Amino acid sequence: MARSTTKSAQEPVAPSRADAARAVAEPGDWLSCALEHHDHIRAAFEAARKAPPGGARIAAMKGLAVVLNGHALAEEVVLYPALVALDAAEDAQTAYAEQTEAKIQMAELERLSPASPDWAAQLEQIETAVLAHMEQEEGSWFLEIKESYPDQAKLTARYREEFERYTRTGIIATNGA
Ligand SMILES: [Fe+2]
Numbered sequence: 001m002a003r004s005t006t007k008s009a010q011e012p013v014a015p016s017r018a019d020a021a022r023a024v025a026e027p028g029d030w031l032s033c034a035l036e037h038h039d040h041i042r043a044a045f046e047a048a049r050k051a052p053p054g055g056a057r058i059a060a061m062k063g064l065a066v067v068l069n070g071h072a073l074a075e076e077v078v079l080y081p082a083l084v085a086l087d088a089a090e091d092a093q094t095a096y097a098e099q100t101e102a103k104i105q106m107a108e109l110e111r112l113s114p115a116s117p118d119w120a121a122q123l124e125q126i127e128t129a130v131l132a133h134m135e136q137e138e139g140s141w142f143l144e145i146k147e148s149y150p151d152q153a154k155l156t157a158r159y160r161e162e163f164e165r166y167t168r169t170g171i172i173a174t175n176g177a
Pocket residue numbers: 034038071075134137
């Protein structure tokens with residue numbers, strides 16, 4: 001079958017909202033760390049999706065849970081309170097609620113047999129919700145914090161501290177380091 005190669009290739013590519021967050025991130029700051037963790041989470045979901053039924057799925061799920069929980073807790077303790085301080089309490093409440101739901105759904109995944117089709121369906125449901133949540137963060141909430149929160153250095157120090165507190169042991173295993 002002939003492939004159409006002309007129109008889309010010639011059109012300028014609109015920068016995504018995620019690109020906006022990457023454009024303002026600075027090396028080592030909380031935003032670059034959070035974006036890196038988002039990439040890690042996306043890769044962990046992919047690894048879990050590709051894992052064959054059985055023990056490999058359990059290992060992949062545990063790797064996903066470490067980075068997902070460590071990242072979520074650092075956001076909940078450091079970044080979402082910054083949103084509240086910026087008079088965006090409603091956005092913060094949405095963010096907290098979405099991450100609480102993700103934790104509930106991950107617990108449900110843990111209860112399912114890794115050999116069952118339900119496991120893959122549950123994982124897909126969680127991935128869809130988490131990817132949408134991360135898009136909101138990268139396209140809106142993170143930008144607001146980066147642009148308006150007065151003490152960026154404090155956010156960076158505290159974000160890194162909270163993430164590392166949770167992942168100090170587990171992240172090493174999930175990275176294969
Ligand atoms: Fe996030």
